[in-house]
Amino acid sequence: MEQSLKLTINGVVRAIHVEPEMPLLWALREQLGLTGTKFGCGIAQCGACTVYLDGRPARSCSIPVSAVGKAKITTIEGLSKDGSHPVQKAWVALDVPQCGYCQSGQVMVAAALLKRSPRPSDAEIDEAMNNLCRCGTYQRIRDAVHVAAGQKTVQQVQATYAERPVGVSRA
């Protein structure tokens, strides 16, 4: 039977009346219109649906909405007011996204990593950044995490990608 639930999402309390087994992902997307959190696999494999429950990353496709309880939910829409989180800024500065579909989840996981470990090693990044990206943006994700952490500058990283072509004289 359906239940009335109160969820705290991005600091706002929202009431919904839904099937208790409805995954949090679909409650966010279809009940509440928060479509920045993406559906990728439905079985907690890809991480496109990553949100925070009390600040910790969770895969919302595999959490029944009724199991959220009083945990505070943060979605990509609530990570910052205006895209100004250091992770978001680094992502844009380095043009990390290709198609962009998985990037909400990637940004959420990266921001959580930096909160836990403000100056992460490559090994920590490898361990934490476990979400799938079919476009294969991982190399720039790693660079952008370091930029967001202040371990590298945008200019240092950009120089490696923006290097002008070589070898042949221009017509």
Next chain:
Amino acid sequence: MKQMDSLARTFGRRQFLISSAGVAGGLALGLSWSENTQAQLTVPPLSVDEVNLWVVIQRDETCVIRIARSEMGQGTRTGLAQLVAEELECDWARVRTEEPSPGQNLARGRAWGDMSTGGSRGIRTSHDYVRRGGAAARMMLMQAAANQWNVPLVELRVVAGVIQHEPSGRKTSYGQIADAAAKLTPPDWKTIVLKKPAEWRIAGHSMPRLDSADKVDGRKVFSIDLRLPNMLCAAVMQCPVFGGKIIRFDERAIAARRGVKGVVKINESTLAVVADQWWRAKTALAALPMEWDWGPNAQVSSQSIAESLREGLSAEGDFWQRKEGDAPAAIAASAKQLEAIYSSPFLAHATMEPMNCTVLIEGGRAQAWVPTQNAEASIAALSEATGFPLGQCDVQKMDLGGGFGRRGGTQDYIHQAVAVAQKFPGQPIKLIWSREEDMGHDFYRPTSMAKLSAGLDSNGNLTGFQVRVSGPSINAYLTPAAIKNNKDTRQLQGFWAEAGDAQLGYTFPALLTEYVMRNSHVPVGPWRGVNTNQNGIYMECFIEECARAAGRDSLEFRRSLMGKHPKHLGVLNAVAQKADWGKPLPAGVYRGLAQFMGYASYSAAVAEVSVSSKGEVKIHRIVFALDCGHVVNPAQVRAQIEGGAVMGLSAVFNGESTVDQGRIKELNFDTYPILKLKETPRVETVLVPSFDFWGGVGEPTICVVGPAVLNAIFAATGKPQRNLPLRKFGFTLV
């Protein structure tokens, strides 16, 4: 534009209602979802006041550049805008883009040309006319200023959208002069002189992408995110066995479930459940009792398909051939003969955004919102499925959450959504495939098998080379008219004699290449790199076997065959230099090399790997070289190479869509794993454009990823790996 006016009339009132609801809802909830709720119920009209097809200059100096190709992550929106802006001489900081719909394109006689976005063609087949469009607009803007000031055109200069007449010190801007410019007769396109790459200031440089910002904060509305008023959602199930049919289903069993509106039998093998929300439709579909006739293919397996391919390797018949000299005789007469059989499995595309589209049928018109690589194929599918003339259909292109070839010519989801929408006129139907449906009903990268033979003389030189590929044909499945007399050249992409697209870079004393078509019931289609993926592996790994059998260095052996292919040789040399070929490596680390051509571009790669006793493969370094003729945005070209490396490594180590009892076994990422960040090596790239042709970027390099790594594993282990994916043969990428 008549069509658009009437669409606007049809949807005008509704549009107003949505906007109001969206604003009110957003305010009431304190959440920013109004933008999505306001998604247009008609294709957005194009900006007015165009200077020409490609360029609109607004009074506030905004420069709107029109992009006809689809953006799926490859960066074509930014690259094409750079080319137009370069000739236009506008202020790059004021550039934004808009996309004509296929209906708008048709209404103007296909003025924007081909909208299809596949085969790495976005830039290489439209660079000329989009640059002429930018140049023509610049010439008109400057002529308008010259007319206004009554001065000779040659006395004017333009910098970043500001036109100056230095002798008199007068200045004007594109925004101020645009109205007058639009009234002028456009210049003759043939007489336009385009800039030389050496003069480029916007093109050729790593301009930031125009579409990154809303991909990091949840604002970007993908097709799957659409929320339209009165919308219903559909979940789909196709018969798991390709070619099977539905016998019966019991709609009553799910009729009482919350939100469920009904079941639609889309065709004899496809059912959809419609509900107010997708999760409800999907769970109701899972609960729907149904019975299937698996049909004639229920016993087909990967093994049985492999047997048919293997038979093709030795079959007699009249097959498509490239024949130079008598390779079989030359090989037979050689001091040493080599032979090997290679194979590759079917592969699913697995775009991160599952297949989906939205269709609304109302008042004799149909509209689709769809992430499509080919908007014209989408509108054609919409027209065909509804029976409405093209003029009563239109398609709003949505940026794709991944394409890789899956969302091109075959618009299966449009046909499905139309079948549902016909039962719910006036209500938009958003049809979404589950991940399982997406991986289980793809147009797969075809499986193939190759037998390669070669002869070596006593000096270690090749005497003859022979390759026969056996497998399903993409053309047979998708474009049968392209096949003449049962002969299909496309499957031998990369082995072709013709220069310019996918030419083999070697010259052999004698050569025989053959393709033997062996189709199965499994749907096949283009998958990033298409046939260059498998063929690149077959050719480059077997060449490596030959080099080793001859006791010769991999690089030197290849060079000796490439005298007539300077561009292939150029990238091979570039990668060898960048990767320090020939220099000592740490103990336990080995190199592999490959070069190949596809999509009019030349690629080469060097990988350095170590292999542990447990089969753990570590890629210590991987270096690519690419000659794509012209580089429009170096940072984005590198991004495509990095992404292609990841997708190529996923295929080589992990990827397989296995056929079992007529259906695909791997239906989600748990059984169809793709690379993760921790497995991804750092990619180094050297770009060596030769500036006398235009090649593709999105696909060319994927074909050298596999063979470079496989050849390094061969070097490390002394044993060639001829079958994929490697995880089935004891290797894991770490």
